[in-house]
Amino acid sequence: MSVIAKKVGRNVVVVGTQWGDEGKGKLVDWLTESAQGVVRFQGGHNAGHTLVINGVKTALNLIPSGIMRPGVKCYIGNGVVLDATHLLKEIAGLEAAGVEVRSRLRVSEACPLILPFHAALDVAREAKRGNGGAEKIGTTGKGIGPAYEDKIARRALRVQDLKHPERFAAKLRELLDLHNHILTTYLNAPALEFQPIYDAAMKQAEEIKPLMADVSRELNAAHLAGENLLFEGAQGTLLDIDHGTYPFVTSSNCVAGNAAAGSGVGPNLLHYMLGITKAYCTRVGGGPFPTELDWEKEGTPGYHMSTVGAERGVVTGRYRRCGWFDAALLKRSAQVNGITGLCITKLDVLDGLTELKLCVGYKLDGETIDLLPMGADDIERCEPIYETMPGWSESSVGVTEYAKLPANAKQYLERIASVTGVPIHVISTSPDRDHTILLTDPYKIS
Numbered sequence: 497m498s499v500i501a502k503k504v505g506r507n508v509v510v511v512g513t514q515w516g517d518e519g520k521g522k523l524v525d526w527l528t529e530s531a532q533g534v535v536r537f538q539g540g541h542n543a544g545h546t547l548v549i550n551g552v553k554t555a556l557n558l559i560p561s562g563i564m565r566p567g568v569k570c571y572i573g574n575g576v577v578l579d580a581t582h583l584l585k586e587i588a589g590l591e592a593a594g595v596e597v598r599s600r601l602r603v604s605e606a607c608p609l610i611l612p613f614h615a616a617l618d619v620a621r622e623a624k625r626g627n628g629g630a631e632k633i634g635t636t637g638k639g640i641g642p643a644y645e646d647k648i649a650r651r652a653l654r655v656q657d658l659k660h661p662e663r664f665a666a667k668l669r670e671l672l673d674l675h676n677h678i679l680t681t682y683l684n685a686p687a688l689e690f691q692p693i694y695d696a697a698m699k700q701a702e703e704i705k706p707l708m709a710d711v712s713r714e715l716n717a718a719h720l721a722g723e724n725l726l727f728e729g730a731q732g733t734l735l736d737i738d739h740g741t742y743p744f745v746t747s748s749n750c751v752a753g754n755a756a757a758g759s760g761v762g763p764n765l766l767h768y769m770l771g772i773t774k775a776y777c778t779r780v781g782g783g784p785f786p787t788e789l790d791w792e793k794e795g796t797p798g799y800h801m802s803t804v805g806a807e808r809g810v811v812t813g814r815y816r817r818c819g820w821f822d823a824a825l826l827k828r829s830a831q832v833n834g835i836t837g838l839c840i841t842k843l844d845v846l847d848g849l850t851e852l853k854l855c856v857g858y859k860l861d862g863e864t865i866d867l868l869p870m871g872a873d874d875i876e877r878c879e880p881i882y883e884t885m886p887g888w889s890e891s892s893v894g895v896t897e898y899a900k901l902p903a904n905a906k907q908y909l910e911r912i913a914s915v916t917g918v919p920i921h922v923i924s925t926s927p928d929r930d931h932t933i934l935l936t937d938p939y940k941i942s
Contacts, residue, residue, distance in 0.1 A: 575758020712760020744783025
């Protein structure tokens with residue numbers, strides 16, 4: 497007797513391969529055309545995803561980018577640290593723009609909560625670093641790191657605690673005592689009061705309760721029902737707490753493998769890893785950057801990248817540092833993520849540059865290496881080894897067919913694929929959703 501195999505869904509993980517700000521939001525939104533659910537699995541509202549749809553710009557920090565597609569379910573997984581105030585503000589903003597949110601948004605009960613004292617700690621620590629002469633980490637000051645610390649220390653208040661006022665109050669008093677002690681005695685910052693934090697949380701709880709869910713169970717059920725899922729990473733691989741330029745990193749695992757742990761699905765359900773990669777490099781905040789250029793001097797390639805690329809942080813508004821494409825860095829990212837294919841974004845920003853440089857390795861303590869080292873100290877001593885390639889004067893803005901790209905742009909892309917050993921499957925030629933070249937569909941590749 498023959499058995500007809502039941503159709504199950506195909507799942508794609510989208511991760512940044514550099515220091516974040518690679519254009520993940522646009523690609524998640526674009527790929528959602530083939531997905532029925534989009535999942536955030538790490539980070540918090542320190543993510544900044546900008547979408548441009550028919551010329552209209554929308555910025556999202558916490559809610560998955562798929563929310564802009566009618567009918568698509570959006571999940572906030574257990575690996576995310578959740579600021580309830582920001583979540584409700586983001587929902588209200590989307591609703592004001594005519595987007596239906598609440599029936600499509602599911603929030604894991606296991607998400608640790610970001611509370612006001614977490615942000616206070618974040619800001620006070622950066623101030624202390626600056627005053628003490630130590631280089632600032634570049635945190636967004638939103639309490640992400642301190643919230644993850646509480647999670648790891650097994651003392652975090654979680655979304656599910658909002659359902660139990662007395663339990664919430666008891667845990668909050670204990671946590672607040674601890675953090676007020678650090679704020680006042682070590683960081684010379686003011687203490688926070690219990691009652692305003694508690695009252696705000698209880699008010700928010702009434703709006704959040706209908707959104708609470710066993711996200712792990714729902715995702716596994718969706719997969720078995722044949723739905724395609726898209727897992728949306730925040731930040732970038734080189735900001736990963738384990739694999740990034742430590743200590744100048746974020747507080748979570750940004751790599752593709754964490755999509756499983758941060759949402760409650762098995763690793764066998766992660767079928768394709770799409771690495772989002774700018775056609776050049778940028779980073780916000782402190783930390784090593786081997787290919788960094790002078791991006792403030794008018795008339796330089798770095799200035800061109802900064803101004804044409806509008807390189808300012810979505811969350812912080814800070815200018816991004818800019819530099820040449822780093823293939824040795826990308827090889828590290830491809831290795832730790834298991835990248836299936838690359839999406840090159842902002843190719844159009846390089847229009848008009850007469851010459852491009854491509855970093856293919858480094859000199860480190862007299863040795864030639866072709867893979868980014870681990871940790872900030874070694875990376876700081878790396879001297880990039882460049883290949884020089886011709887630029888192009890033709891416009892690539894809005895091109896949707898590979899054959900119509902400038903010849904030198906195609907040569908540049910082919911060299912990136914060759915040096916990194918990772919095929920290019922998608923190319924973005926402007927922030928607009930439709931200005932995308934699809935070479936290989938992540939949802940159809942076998």
